[in-house]
Amino acid sequence: MSDRFHFTVHARDGRARSGVIHTPRGEIRTPAFMPVGTAATVKAMLPESVRATGADILLGNTYHLMLRPGAERIARLGGLHKFMNWPRPILTDSGGFQVMSLSSLRKLTEEGVIFSSHVDGSKHHLSPESSMEIQRLLGSDIVMAFDECPALPASDEAVAKSMRMSMRWAQRSRDAFGDRPGHALFGIMQGGVSRELREESAQALRAIGFDGYAIGGLAVGEGQEAMFGVLDYAPGFLPEDKPRYLMGVGKPDDIVGAVLRGVDMMDCVLPSRSGRTGQAWTRRGQVNIKNARHADDPRPLDADCTCPACTGYSRAYLHHVFRAGEMISGMLLTWHNLHYFQELMAGLRDAVARGTLAGFVAQFEAMRAQGDIDPP
Amino acid sequence: MSDRFHFTVHARDGRARSGVIHTPRGEIRTPAFMPVGTAATVKAMLPESVRATGADILLGNTYHLMLRPGAERIARLGGLHKFMNWPRPILTDSGGFQVMSLSSLRKLTEEGVIFSSHVDGSKHHLSPESSMEIQRLLGSDIVMAFDECPALPASDEAVAKSMRMSMRWAQRSRDAFGDRPGHALFGIMQGGVSRELREESAQALRAIGFDGYAIGGLAVGEGQEAMFGVLDYAPGFLPEDKPRYLMGVGKPDDIVGAVLRGVDMMDCVLPSRSGRTGQAWTRRGQVNIKNARHADDPRPLDADCTCPACTGYSRAYLHHVFRAGEMISGMLLTWHNLHYFQELMAGLRDAVARGTLAGFVAQFEAMRAQGDIDPP
Incomplete structure (x- = not known):
């Protein structure tokens, strides 16, 4: 196994691309759809069955895993891959999105988020630094930067303020992640449905430098037309030679529309929840x-x-x-x-x-x- | 495929036997444990996985299937084997046991049982004749005679009265079943924990003549010691050359004890429910x-x-x-x-x-x- 994480585009058709992400735990054929294994299981499936459907990579939820069974415990047990019997690549989100949607008594500051677990009410915190540490303990192959994602619709001012904090958090995530051969860190573009803010966010991320770039803050209630509107320009702000990951998408027609607009990776709970x-x-x-x-x-x-x-x-x-x-x-x-x-x-x-x-x-x-x- | 149902004992050790039941849908190695597929599924398992564990035969519940999705519907869809994707042998119970334990507003007469569905309250009846017809519609390979099973403890008089009605029902079941090559009808011995009643019941069944003989009315609350007490003599009242099926058993130590006493077949929800x-x-x-x-x-x-x-x-x-x-x-x-x-x-x-x-x-x-x- 090579210990280098890299992406090769093999073909293009319009803005769409197909290629392969190489990781030490196996190749990810793109465009890729990642089934969601929230709590160390893709619900109702054995992992070998998930693989049999053609999945090259799963997504795990940092928020759920840090609360139960706990990242330190998973690390002691040999990491998430061994724990859930999935030897291939795993991407973990940063936990921020689910803190905001699932936990109670959240307090958001420049430092990070303090929140109460929806499982047992216990107090926890997440910051760029702690999210990197938790994702390291899980053994994730693709680590997501810690960001904040405002619910849409929101004022341009609110979206801009949130995006700029996420960009400061992106730098802190990059610093905390350090150099981990074989593991990748993805930055997350924010900026709502504003072209200017999306471009500003992309420039900030490119200046920091990541192994891949996610388009965050979409599929959060803005509707398909608005989402495709952003995807008409946003992927073009990102480097050509890195994977582009559209978070939380989607329905089959969302997926097709996103691939047409240059997206390489997606995830959604839809197929398993449905x-x-x-x-x-x-x-x-x-x-x-x-x-x-x-x-x-x-x-x-x-x-x-x-x-x-x-x-x-x-x-x-x-x-x-x-x-x-x-x-x-x-x-x-x-x-x-x-x-x-x-x-x-x-x-x-x-x-x-x-x-x-x-x-x-x-x-x-x-x-x-x-x-x-x-x-x- | 031979269309004959027959049983061959290949070896004996003490009272225990091992052999093979031949059916047109495949062989059943005995002693056999039958997983229970109540509602046309062994809960939480795909049928190919049940087979992978080594099961040669499943048990289906007539009571559940007649209420939902209905025996006529299953027949129109090609029978229970096709419906639930299990091509190997299936044994169905007669429905009587579950009518008495699950349905509401039961009325028991010499004719049979009238009851209300626990699913939707609808009225239904079961008799030896209708039970044979429903099991025929399901396409069951091993059909069980319609009987009544009193909960223990009960007076000798109550057990005797119930057993004698079950023996009349056994004759009606035999008459209604008719001649169906490739399908087997099993009679069910009753008689509680009374040696005399068990012997009387066995003689009645042998006089009628069945393809196999079940030991009913055990594992209904009498305890392992009392059950083994009956199993010390009851199998000996049954023909040597036919399979002996102990219904609803059981825990691993119950199974071992039953095999030691000459039982060839068993079923229980325990492994799946547990x-x-x-x-x-x-x-x-x-x-x-x-x-x-x-x-x-x-x-x-x-x-x-x-x-x-x-x-x-x-x-x-x-x-x-x-x-x-x-x-x-x-x-x-x-x-x-x-x-x-x-x-x-x-x-x-x-x-x-x-x-x-x-x-x-x-x-x-x-x-x-x-x-x-x-x-x-």
């Missing part, structure tokens, strides 16, 4: 397996899908086990969804490599426009 | 993974176990995911438990075949007497 609530994603759009129209349907979710849910089970079965509250419902639908998302990524990578992305996207949209198959 | 509540069964006894002593333990549940839970994960991880309420907890512990139970059955079969059952049982007891490993 799977547990009876929602399946297919090439012909979303299917709600709870719906009574599936109760007698002997056909699979998608006759052309090769996942275990589609090759072994009817819609009638998937409907039954969801209604009966059986765990196999979440297991099969999550597997299907992760399989569909990874198949979409493979299709996008292949289309970029062949220079046929426009045709791929037209086919993607045409299939979705057809809508789900009619009841038998 | 798995979902944080209980693991190992050769050194039961382990409660919830216990704080596991929180920092880097060792597997059982270092010599080859199941996915033991080969991929520490006790600390299993403790963490149970505490965090993650589905992988039930998935891994259920897999471990089913693996352990099937490994126990394989060990018993092998010991009977080699004539070394006494030594096997001594080792089984010695390992359990050691108790779980100490904290590190």
Whole structure:
């Protein structure tokens, strides 16, 4: 294993790119979708099954892991990869986003955040320095700088103030991260939906220098049109030779739109969360397996899908086990969804490599426009 | 595939036997433990994983399946095997036991039982004739006669009265089942803890003639000593050349004791139910993974176990995911438990075949007497 973290772009089609991120724990084919393993498990899946869907990398949540079971404990047990039985690359977020959305009694200062755990109310703090230390204890391959992300809509002034603090935190994250061969630190661009602030943020990050660059502060309620508006220019502010990671995205059409605009990496809880609530994603759009129209349907979710849910089970079965509250419902639908998302990524990578992305996207949209198959 | 259902005893050691039940859907190695797939799923497991533990046959619950999704629906969808993606043998109970324990507003007469569904309160009836029809619609390979099972303790008079009605129902079940090549009908011996009533029941069943014989009315609160007391004589009242099935058993030491006394088949929800509540069964006894002593333990549940839970994960991880309420907890512990139970059955079969059952049982007891490993 080489101990160098580096990114190679192999092909371009318009602004879209496909390539490979090399890490000591394995290669990440881009554009990449990262399933989310919040609490050291991608919910309802064994890690070997996640891998079987085609995932090269998982995302872990620093906030959840620092609270339970604790970063020091995971370090004593050999690190997050060993703990959760996933030997391939792991990216961890910095914890900041979830502190603001999940914890109670937050106090935000220039120094960092003091907060109470949503699990047991215990007091904790996070700062650029402590976030770097926790992510080091977890053994994360791709470490995210500690930032603050304001909920949109917000005033330009509030977004600017927050972004500039995040840039000071980005420098402190870089300083605290130090030199860790084989591990990468990504900076996070902020700036809301303001082109000027996005450019200012990107320049600040480039001046510091990171192994990759995330586009933060999107997919936080601004809507797809506004998000694509930012993605029309923001990736262009970032270095060509480093991976660009759009955080928290998204639905299949968000993913396609982001890849078209030059994004290389994404993550979202959607495929696993949807799977547990009876929602399946297919090439012909979303299917709600709870719906009574599936109760007698002997056909699979998608006759052309090769996942275990589609090759072994009817819609009638998937409907039954969801209604009966059986765990196999979440297991099969999550597997299907992760399989569909990874198949979409493979299709996008292949289309970029062949220079046929426009045709791929037209086919993607045409299939979705057809809508789900009619009841038998 | 031969369409004949038959049983061959290959070896004996004391009263214990090992052999093979031949069915058109595959062979069942005996002594056999049948995992329970109540609602067309062995909870928290994919069927290929259940098979990987070594299971040759599953048990399905007629009561649950008739209420949801309905036996007619399953028949329209191609039968229970196809519906739940388990191509191997399935045994279904008659529904009577669960009507009495789960449904509300039961009315029991010589004709059968009228009851209200615990799912939605709808009215249903079960009789020997309707139970045979529902099990036919499900496509069950081993059909159980419809019987009544009184809770113990009960007066000899009450047990006798109930047993004699069950024997009349056994004849009606036999008549209604008819001749179905490749499918088997098992009669169920009742009689509580009375030797005289057990013998009377066995004679009634033998006079009717079945493809196999179950020992019912045990593991219903009478305790292991009383159960073994009955098993000391009851199997001997049944034909030597037919399988003997002890219903609803049990814990590992119940299983060993039953095999020693001539039982060939068993079923129990214990391994799967325990798995979902944080209980693991190992050769050194039961382990409660919830216990704080596991929180920092880097060792597997059982270092010599080859199941996915033991080969991929520490006790600390299993403790963490149970505490965090993650589905992988039930998935891994259920897999471990089913693996352990099937490994126990394989060990018993092998010991009977080699004539070394006494030594096997001594080792089984010695390992359990050691108790779980100490904290590190």
